[in-house]
Amino acid sequence: MARIKPKRHGVVTDMTAMCDVAFLLLTFFILTTQFKKPDVESIKPPSSISEKLLPDASLMTINVTPAGTFYFQPVENGTERIQLLDKMAAKYKLPAFSNQEKVAFTKVQAVGVPIGQLKSYLNLPEDKQKAFKATTGIPMDSTNKQLIDWVQQSLAVNPNYKLAIKGDVTTKYPKVKGLFEGLRDIDFLKFWLITSQEKSN
Numbered sequence: 001m002a003r004i005k006p007k008r009h010g011v012v013t014d015m016t017a018m019c020d021v022a023f024l025l026l027t028f029f030i031l032t033t034q035f036k037k038p039d040v041e042s043i044k045p046p047s048s049i050s051e052k053l054l055p056d057a058s059l060m061t062i063n064v065t066p067a068g069t070f071y072f073q074p075v076e077n078g079t080e081r082i083q084l085l086d087k088m089a090a091k092y093k094l095p096a097f098s099n100q101e102k103v104a105f106t107k108v109q110a111v112g113v114p115i116g117q118l119k120s121y122l123n124l125p126e127d128k129q130k131a132f133k134a135t136t137g138i139p140m141d142s143t144n145k146q147l148i149d150w151v152q153q154s155l156a157v158n159p160n161y162k163l164a165i166k167g168d169v170t171t172k173y174p175k176v177k178g179l180f181e182g183l184r185d186i187d188f189l190k191f192w193l194i195t196s197q198e199k200s201n
Contacts (some may be wrong), residue, residue, distance in 0.1 A: 043063055043064070043065060043066075043166055043167070043168045044168055044169050044170075044196070045166055045167065045168065045169060045194050045195050045196050046167075046169040046195055046196070047169075047195060047196045047197070048195035048196075048197070049197075050195060051197070052192075054164055054192055054194070055162050058075055058158065058160055058161050058162055059075065059161070059162050059163075059164055060072070060073060060074055060075050060151065060154055060161055060162070060163050060164075061073040061110075061163070061164045061165070061166060061194075062147065062151075062163065062164070062165045062166070062179065063110065063166050063167075064165070064166065064167035064168060064171050064175065064176055064179070065137070065168060065171070066168040066170045066171055068171060068172065068175035068176075069112070069136070069137035070112075070137045070138045070140050070147050070179070071110040071111065071112040071137060071138065072110060072111045072112075072138055072147060072150045072151075073109065073110040073111075074111070074150075074154060075154070075158070075161060078106040080157050080158055081105055081106050082102045082105065082106065083157045084150075084153055084154055084157050085097055085101075085102060085105050087153040087156055087157065088115060088118075088149065088150065088153050091149060091153060092115050092116075094115070094116075094119070095119075097119065097122070100123075101119060101122040101123065104122040104123070104129075105122055107126070108122070108129065111138060111150065112132075112137050112138065113136070113137075113138070114136065114138065114139055114146060115146055115149075138150065140178055140179055140182065141178055142178065145182050147179065147182070148179075148182035148183065148185070148186060151163060151183065151186070151188065152186050152188075155186075155188070162191070162192070163183075163188070163191040163192070164191065164192040164193075164194050165179070165191055165192070165193055165194065166193075166194035167193075167194075
């Protein structure tokens with residue numbers, strides 16, 4: 001007598017849990033990803049074969065344009081930025097910055113004006129701040145080393161800060177030589193030079 005074969009039923013997979021996990025992961029990455037901010041000026045760094053990565057946290061950056069204009073990007077931490085602003089005001093004997101100016105300072109991408117003009121810059125609306133082009137940048141020469149003061153006062157806020165320097169490939173060496181000498185004067189001898197990766201043959 002022939003055996004009766006049981007009917008085969010299609011397997012139904014419940015994908016609800018998988019969709020939930022996918023959306024949770026997507027939400028997590030969107031909320032935690034830090035998007036790279038555009039440079040304050042167009043800077044094309046020199047190329048190198050180094051594959052070392054910059055540290056993610058506690059990093060301050062100095063940008064040097066082709067014309068030799070200096071910009072200083074403080075660490076992103078808002079509370080420590082305000083402490084830095086207070087220290088710079090005390091060093092240069094400036095009137096105290098208002099709460100509104102301090103909030104504006106926590107939002108700026110980079111400082112590109114002499115300390116004496118910083119108050120008026122912070123009082124500009126955000127759209128005018130973005131349109132503002134610094135012609136002089138932060139002074140950095142043998143007679144006026146404000147850029148070094150920004151670095152030194154940042155280290156006074158947090159000695160664990162790290163520094164990266166991003167210069168344009170066409171920037172003349174004498175422009176950055178003074179910066180290196182100024183960092184040596186404050187005994188800050190370890191920093192990163194930002195480069196673009198050379199393509200391997």
